[in-house]
Amino acid sequence: MAMLEVKDIHTYYDNIHALKGVSLEVNEGEIVTLIGANGAGKTTTLRTISGLIRPTAGQVKLNGEDLADYETHELVYKGISMVPEGRGVFAQLTVEENLEMGAYSRNDNRVRDDIENIYTLFPRLQERRRQVAGTLSGGEQQMLATGRAMMARPKLLLLDEPSMGLAPILVEGIFDTIQNINKEGTTVLLVEQNALMALSIADRGYVLQTGEIVLSDTAKKLSNNKMVQKAYLGVD
Amino acid sequence: MSEARNNTAPSSVWKSVLRFGLVGGAIALYFCMVGMVAAFDQRFLVAGQLTLGDLVLYVGPFLAGLSTARALADRTAWQRLLFGLLAGAVAALPSILIMLFSQQVNIGAVFVSLSSPLINILTFGRGLPDGLPLLVGVFGLLGLLGAAYTFLSQQARNAVNLALLVIVTVALFSDIPIRVIEKYFSARVARAIFQGNALLPLSAVVLSLLTVGLSYFGSLRAAKKKVGESKKPERLILGRYPINQVLSWALVIAFLLVLPQTDRVLAHVMMFIGLYVMMGLGLNIEVGFAGLLDLGYVAIFAFGAYTIGILTTQAAIGTFGLSFWVALPIAVIVGVVFGALLGIPVLRMRGDYLAIVTLGFGEIIRLLALSDWLSPLVGGAQGIVRIPSPSIAGFDINSPERYYYLVLIGVALTAFLAVRLRDSRLGRQWMAMREDEDVAQSMGIDLVQTKLLAFAIGSASAGFAGAIFAARLGGIFPHSFSLIISITVLSAIIIGGFGSIPGVIVGAAVLVGLPELLREFNEYRFLIYGILLVVMMLTRPAGLLPTDTFKRELESLEEGDEGMNNPVSAGG
Numbered sequence: 001m002a003m004l005e006v007k008d009i010h011t012y013y014d015n016i017h018a019l020k021g022v023s024l025e026v027n028e029g030e031i032v033t034l035i036g037a038n039g040a041g042k043t044t045t046l047r048t049i050s051g052l053i054r055p056t057a058g059q060v061k062l063n064g065e066d067l068a069d070y071e072t073h074e075l076v077y078k079g080i081s082m083v084p085e086g087r088g089v090f091a092q093l094t095v096e097e098n099l100e101m102g103a104y105s106r107n108d109n110r111v112r113d114d115i116e117n118i119y120t121l122f123p124r125l126q127e128r129r130r131q132v133a134g135t136l137s138g139g140e141q142q143m144l145a146t147g148r149a150m151m152a153r154p155k156l157l158l159l160d161e162p163s164m165g166l167a168p169i170l171v172e173g174i175f176d177t178i179q180n181i182n183k184e185g186t187t188v189l190l191v192e193q194n195a196l197m198a199l200s201i202a203d204r205g206y207v208l209q210t211g212e213i214v215l216s217d218t219a220k221k222l223s224n225n226k227m228v229q230k231a232y233l234g235v236d
Numbered sequence: 237m238s239e240a241r242n243n244t245a246p247s248s249v250w251k252s253v254l255r256f257g258l259v260g261g262a263i264a265l266y267f268c269m270v271g272m273v274a275a276f277d278q279r280f281l282v283a284g285q286l287t288l289g290d291l292v293l294y295v296g297p298f299l300a301g302l303s304t305a306r307a308l309a310d311r312t313a314w315q316r317l318l319f320g321l322l323a324g325a326v327a328a329l330p331s332i333l334i335m336l337f338s339q340q341v342n343i344g345a346v347f348v349s350l351s352s353p354l355i356n357i358l359t360f361g362r363g364l365p366d367g368l369p370l371l372v373g374v375f376g377l378l379g380l381l382g383a384a385y386t387f388l389s390q391q392a393r394n395a396v397n398l399a400l401l402v403i404v405t406v407a408l409f410s411d412i413p414i415r416v417i418e419k420y421f422s423a424r425v426a427r428a429i430f431q432g433n434a435l436l437p438l439s440a441v442v443l444s445l446l447t448v449g450l451s452y453f454g455s456l457r458a459a460k461k462k463v464g465e466s467k468k469p470e471r472l473i474l475g476r477y478p479i480n481q482v483l484s485w486a487l488v489i490a491f492l493l494v495l496p497q498t499d500r501v502l503a504h505v506m507m508f509i510g511l512y513v514m515m516g517l518g519l520n521i522e523v524g525f526a527g528l529l530d531l532g533y534v535a536i537f538a539f540g541a542y543t544i545g546i547l548t549t550q551a552a553i554g555t556f557g558l559s560f561w562v563a564l565p566i567a568v569i570v571g572v573v574f575g576a577l578l579g580i581p582v583l584r585m586r587g588d589y590l591a592i593v594t595l596g597f598g599e600i601i602r603l604l605a606l607s608d609w610l611s612p613l614v615g616g617a618q619g620i621v622r623i624p625s626p627s628i629a630g631f632d633i634n635s636p637e638r639y640y641y642l643v644l645i646g647v648a649l650t651a652f653l654a655v656r657l658r659d660s661r662l663g664r665q666w667m668a669m670r671e672d673e674d675v676a677q678s679m680g681i682d683l684v685q686t687k688l689l690a691f692a693i694g695s696a697s698a699g700f701a702g703a704i705f706a707a708r709l710g711g712i713f714p715h716s717f718s719l720i721i722s723i724t725v726l727s728a729i730i731i732g733g734f735g736s737i738p739g740v741i742v743g744a745a746v747l748v749g750l751p752e753l754l755r756e757f758n759e760y761r762f763l764i765y766g767i768l769l770v771v772m773m774l775t776r777p778a779g780l781l782p783t784d785t786f787k788r789e790l791e792s793l794e795e796g797d798e799g800m801n802n803p804v805s806a807g808g
Contacts, residue, residue, distance in 0.1 A: 052677070073676075
């Protein structure tokens with residue numbers, strides 16, 4: 001059974017039919033990527049999974065349990081953590097305080113150790129631990145948002161466009177870390193516009209076009225697919 | 237004229253002189269025409285030397301000289317001084333023109349303030365047209381001073397500003413120091429420093445020298461601290477409290493306890509400030525901590541007051557006749573419950589929408605209190621009268637001073653609560669919600685619960701304040717609970733700095749205390765209010781005492797710049 005199962009969801013923004021029956025599956029231990037152009041519905045899919053928007057039809061299931069009964073804030077306790085688009089760090093708090101906020105849902109005494117783990121994952125954050133998050137660079141904010149999401153010890157990490165607005169060299173670093181996080185045992189659902197990078201680290205991928213899944217395959221096959229190459233990888 | 241210095245073109249120099257001069261002149265003329273100059277002509281700040289009217293009149297030409305000298309920063313010092321002087325002189329033109337015009341045409345009916353006393357002031361008692369050159373000369377001199385001001389270092393400027401501020405403040409509020417000195421020293425000492433309400437010239441000089449000295453000394457120490465970062469370990473009391481802090485707190489507390497004893501009016505004003513501080517601290521929880529813009533806060537104040545009214549009144553309307561001390565906790569609880577109830581319908585609203593809906597709530601509550609429908613319970617337009625004053629064991633709380641101490645206890649409680657809440661887990665929840673509701677939710681924060689707690693806890697102090705208000709006045713009427721209270725409380729928070737607890741206290745003191753104490757300004761209250769707000773928003777947009785997080789943000793912006801110099805590792 002898949003860890004996360006999205007079954008034929010339809011989501012509306014008022015009259016706009018944003019998702020027209022999206023289905024996807026994420027198995028435990030995988031990195032699955034959802035690629036597509038601007039406005040295809042990638043972020044909407046993530047927001048629907050995390051309960052920020054409710055689908056008008058269809059189901060989102062985690063380990064077989066329907067998530068419709070849960071509020072967004074309860075999903076953290078079920079093991080889902082999200083890194084929102086545009087990162088959303090708490091600008092007025094320091095790096096370390098942001099990480100502490102990430103552990104809000106937890107009630108154990110291993111938080112300190114986990115903060116140190118995040119610092120090994122992102123040494124840059126340790127250097128800036130006392131700095132206010134609003135003054136970090138875009139790349140550092142992305143690291144912080146990812147680290148903060150990891151502080152909840154999620155089983156499933158939802159990442160929304162981690163490469164957005166970052167220099168290519170930083171994107172590579174972020175994607176390396178995502179791979180590391182995955183190796184440590186966290187399942188990842190990665191929404192990306194940067195299809196090339198996303199497919200290079202993912203196990204499987206889905207291609208979303210105007211609210212519908214048009215292709216799904218292993219990442220390797222997708223990167224060799226003519227249509228994907230033409231539309232998203234810039235290969236003629 | 238050195239071409240090599242790439243000076244501003246001569247024509248633009250004259251343009252600056254003319255422009256700033258005329259703006260300064262317009263300011264001076266404006267203050268004349270609204271009547272401030274003439275009205276304050278008898279209010280001496282420094283006995284025999286400087287009246288408040290003079291001060292108001294001199295602002296325009298001084299600013300003209302200052303701005304001109306600033307605009308011509310690339311010119312030589314002498315040129316800047318000269319053009320400053322000219323701009324000051326130009327500032328006299330508008331007033332002169334209108335005075336001459338008034339000699340030809342009778343415009344007194346339109347410009348009521350353009351009377352012979354004003355002309356007398358502007359011509360220094362010499363009459364038209366003999367006094368006019370003198371006016372030009374004095375204004376020119378002020379322009380020169382304004383230009384000279386731009387040569388001062390930042391330190392010196394701070395010192396001068398502070399000295400001026402201290403003298404004006406002491407002279408304006410001279411009642412308070414005079415009373416204190418008379419009460420604790422002797423009338424003779426007071427007479428040696430003040431004459432009437434004004435400072436004697438000698439004491440003004442001593443006071444300003446003292447301020448300049450202290451300010452200079454202070455900046456020296458600050459500079460030393462900055463250079464040698466390794467500061468000496470502070471001496472501590474009881475192992476953890478820095479001695480300096482303990483002393484300054486003790487001073488503040490002694491001040492707060494003793495001051496109202498000197499004067500009834502002062503005690504009354506301070507009590508009122510206290511009520512607004514309590515409300516400000518409560519609303520600050522909603523607005524400052526949790527980011528919920530609530531414009532209907534006065535409703536909770538009304539709930540508190542009416543609860544006391546209904547439960548304790550001895551008029552025919554009341555059937556309960558409880559004592560104040562029993563009714564007080566009930567009033568607080570009523571405030572909390574209704575705060576949360578009013579919060580429920582607005583859970584899904586943010587920002588402006590929330591503000592508008594809560595604004596409506598505030599009005600609904602006031603109109604309900606005014607309505608015939610509820611008048612059997614709350615008295616309608618007649619309100620509730622004969623609310624007894626509280627007493628403890630035969631000790632009646634019935635004078636302004638005693639109410640003040642009651643309020644002080646309330647303020648201390650609320651402030652303590654606010655500080656502890658800010659640093660608590662709940663405080664962090666509020667902060668996260670304020671910054672980003674979606675992210676806060678993804679962290680596992682229950683928005684519904686967090687919002688309702690903010691409304692409920694924030695309302696407690698308004699209930700408390702309303703209770704004291706009702707007992708103090710002995711009667712409550714619907715028209716006491718108008719929108720202006722919500723606005724004043726919110727303004728106090730904004731002026732003090734969003735989310736800042738000391739800021740709320742200062743903000744309430746400025747907004748509520750100043751208008752009460754500056755009765756002389758009565759007619760010009762809102763004019764001054766407006767000017768102050770505009771100046772403050774330009775010079776201190778974060779508020780008078782912004783929070784640490786805000787300061788920290790600004791500081792680390794500076795520090796961050798160093799770190800950002802390494803773009804490859806730091807990124808875009």
